[in-house]
Amino acid sequence: xxxxxxxxSDFLTRLRNAVKARKSELRVPxxxxxxxxxxxxxxxxxxxNVAVEKNIPRKGQSPQLEIRITTRFLEKTPAIAGLKRVSxxxxxxxxxxxxxxxxxxxxGICILSTPKGILTGQQAKRQKVGGELLAMIW
Numbered sequence: 001x002x003x004x005x006x007x008x009s010d011f012l013t014r015l016r017n018a019v020k021a022r023k024s025e026l027r028v029p030x031x032x033x034x035x036x037x038x039x040x041x042x043x044x045x046x047x048x049n050v051a052v053e054k055n056i057p058r059k060g061q062s063p064q065l066e067i068r069i070t071t072r073f074l075e076k077t078p079a080i081a082g083l084k085r086v087s088x089x090x091x092x093x094x095x096x097x098x099x100x101x102x103x104x105x106x107x108g109i110c111i112l113s114t115p116k117g118i119l120t121g122q123q124a125k126r127q128k129v130g131g132e133l134l135a136m137i138w
Contacts (some may be wrong), residue, residue, distance in 0.1 A: 004089060007031055007033075007124070008033065008037070008134060008135070009088065010028075011034045012083055012135055014028050015028075015069070015071075015080070016082075016083055018037055018069075018071055019080050021104055022078070022131075023071060024070060024071060025068060026068075026069050026071070027055070027067065027068050029064065029065075029067075030052060030065035033118060034067055035052060036117065037111055037118060038050045038067055040109070040118065040119075041048045041069075041137065044120065045072070046072060046079045046080050047070060047079070049068075049070035050068070050069055050070075051067070051068045052067055053065070053066060053067075053068055056075055059113075062069050080137060080138075081138050082137075082138050083137040083138070085134070086135055086136060087132050087133050093132065093135050094132050094133070095130050095131070096130040097125060097128050097129065099130070100112070100121045100125055100130065101126055101133070101136070103121070103136045103138050104138045107138060108137055109121060109122070109138075110135070110137075111122050111133075111134045111136075112129050112131040112134060113132040113134055114130065114131030116129055
């Protein structure tokens with residue numbers, strides 16, 4: 001088992017790879033932030049389903065929680081055209097309310113980690129709160 005230094009980037013990379021390979025579902029190790037990001041993607045219509053499950057352990061290992069994500073395709077075209085990790089461990093990017101970017105002129109979303117939880121850019125603007133700009137999805 002390997003140690004991942006940036007679990008959010010790992011989550012986004014797995015999602016990008018699954019969409020490009022036209023996989024119908026993917027599984028990622030569980031964390032609350034990844035679950036919250038997946039639920040935002042579900043609410044915004046980028047994925048079809050999110051479920052938290054226990055995986056079947058190999059002999060000598062304990063069961064771990066994982067997130068099962070069902071990707072969404074519209075007539076063989078993926079609902080996710082692209083995604084980008086903005087803030088990273090080596091260079092954090094924080095934004096105020098008035099600095100929250102519009103992704104593709106409002107056609108995409110940005111995901112922020114705020115004091116009020118993981119929110120989309122639009123939700124953060126409505127609640128008048130800034131935070132760490134985690135990712136942009138279009």
